[in-house]
Amino acid sequence: MNNLNLKKWLVIGASFIAVAVIYFGCQQSKDVVSGDVAAQVYVAPGSYDEFYLFASGGFSGQIAVYGLPSGRHFKTISVFSQNPETGYGYSEETKAMLNTSYGFNPWDDAHHPEFSMTDGVPDGRFIFINANNTPRVARIDLSTFETKEIIEIPNSAGNHASPFVTENTEYIVASTRFSVPIPNADVPIASYKENFKGTISFIHLDPKTEMMNLAFQILVPGFNYDLAHAGKGPSHDWAFFTSYNSEGANTLLEINASQNDKDFVAAVNWKLAEQYVKEGKAKTYSAEYYRNYYDDNKHLAISTKNNEVKVLDPKDCPGMIFYLPTPKSPHGVDVDPTGEYIVAGGKLATVIPVHSFTKFLKAIEEKKFDGEINGIPILQYDAVVAGEVKDPGLGPLHTEFDGKGYAYTSAFISSEIVKWKIGTWEVVDRIPVYYSIGHLCIPGGDSKSPWGKYVIALNKITKDRYLPTGPEICQSAQLIDISGDKMKLLLDFPTVGEPHYAQAIPSELLMKNSKKFYKIEENQNPYKTGSEKDSRVERNGKDVHIYLTAMRSHFSPDNIEGIKVGDNVYFHVTNLEQDWDIPHGFAVKGLNNSELLVMPGETKTILWKPTKFGIYPFYCTDFCSALHQEMQGYVRVSPENSNVQLSY
Ligand SMILES: [Cu+2]
Secondary structure (H helix, E strand, O other), X not given: OOHHHHHHHHHHHHHHHHHHHHHHHHHHHHHHOOOOHHHHHOOOOOOOOOEEEEEEOEOOOOEEEEEEOOOOEEXXXXXXXXXXXXXXXXXXXXXXXXXEOOEEOOOOOEOOOEEEEEOOEEEEXXXXXXXXXXXXXXXXXXXXXXXXXXXXXXXXXXXXXXXXXXXXXXXXXXXXOOOEEOOOOOOOHHHHHHHEEEEEXXXXXXXXXXXXXXXXXXXXXXXXXXXXXEOOHHHOOEEEEEEEOXXXXXXXXXXHOOOOOEEEEEEEEHHHHHHHHHOOOOEEEEEEEEEEEEEOOOOEEEEEEEEEEEEEOHHHOOOOEEEEEEEOOEEEEEEOOOOOEEEEEEOOOOEEEEEEHHHHHHHHHOOOEEEEEOOEEEEOHHHHEEEEEEOOOOOEEEEEEOOOOEEEEEEOOOOEEEEEEOOOXXXXXXXXXXXXXXXXXXXXXXXXXXXXXXXXXXXXXXOOOOOOEOEOOOOEEEEEEOOOOOOEEEEEEEOOOOOOOEEEEEHHHHHOOOOOOOOHHHOOOOOOOOOHHHOEEEEEOOEEEEEXXXXXXXXXOOEEEEEEOOOEEEEEEEEOOOOOOOOEEEEEOOOOOOOEEEOOOOEEEEEEOOXXXXXXXXXXXXXXXOOHHHXXXXXXXXXXXXXXXXXX
């Protein structure tokens, strides 16, 4: 073959490959997304989505709110991280939300949102979420989409197995991923087996005040407690926690914590634990932890410090906690809508083990134990297991339910969702996801009564699915229709931060309670300015308090003189508007801080410490009206020793 002929063949060959790629490529994408998909996710302009999806922001420390089926991003709720977009954690009123026993803590890693429930069904009042790094649980009010309360959890590290709620939100449960000395102590790390312990915490939600309070903790062996779910129906009194590292390794866990064929699901009878606390069986440990509460009338966060916690030792509390052997390094633990089946996701297991609650009770009665650890009886695997789902995909992690007798399990390594039938344990369908799914979410999918229309895959890796954005590509959610026999992929949408877990709820449950503005007459902020005529500037030594009002389209006062270098200038901005969706913003040149975003009827304060004399404009940062651009003012800053009088 001469060169020309070779070239010709190469061209023909290349063309064939190109055609084949286009053809098979199209075939593949047709197989993945077909038919009337666009119509199923299209929410026409002006129309509302059917569900709200609340996804954890992972290392953003926040919660992102999306509509379903559209995947439109509506809001980022500030929870554990400062947010310069709203001033959360920067304004004087909100800083205290981020107080901890380690000081002001402006960031965390948020993983698992969980709705409050009534009778085992999400009720639309609150959503809770955990902080993993500096152990905390937050409560977000779903009428305002604002974080209302954050409680720190002492004697804990890596608050991963949290915050899952009992059937009527009696308790929010939390457990330690990292075991540590309890109380914390300066000991050699190699003394892990001797000195390190885990805890399981029960946070009580007061039904009247709706405030959180750390009711008690249970001291458990030093494993890594990973995830949790409370029981429901017949298993109402119980909560279940997965654990791995029953080996007690403290180094190179990928090998050293993967030795045992089975680790454990810990089953805790919280009703009995409650009883033991009442009977005085708990020991009081000194432990410093904060509770931060945002008062909606004062528009102000208040921190209180607690100094002790009640701790139960399983050795003193028979019948309170049992271990269910579970293959192998289990991750998720999920309870089906009937409350009978407890499904574990062994990330290194070849099957999905499903425990039976009925068999579990019977095994306890018949004392089918295989020894004990630190006073916790270990049940025999065969005595508690209801069945195993064979061939569930590689790396099964989490399971949600559709309320029609099926379970859906995410498989991280094989990047798929596997649908299986409860009772027969047979796999009936599987669908690839793109890629490396962690959690998955069916609206109400961990409740007694799921709205089983969609499953949302929460994916860690999206290489080749989106436009490149530098070294980091977004994480992603995928919407999958589960209304028919076969799962059908409908939509990909990128997420804010890492969506570890998400929960969704019908929009109608939240829309009707949505708060439109705060009543100005109910505003009890100590720096409130009730009307424009009360706006003023007051000096108290080096502290200057500017009582500023905002109303379309001006600030009052808007010319302020007599501020000096070295002053602490507090801008207390009250938004006098009494209408929906009219926030005003505030920023002043050279402000070493975030902006303020002030909702109608609210007062918010930002601290400014001018370091150079001159003229400093301030303005409204949130477009509010046709004359928004006119909404501005000036501050004159004079040298420290100047005798320019205060005027406004
Ligand atoms: Cu404005």
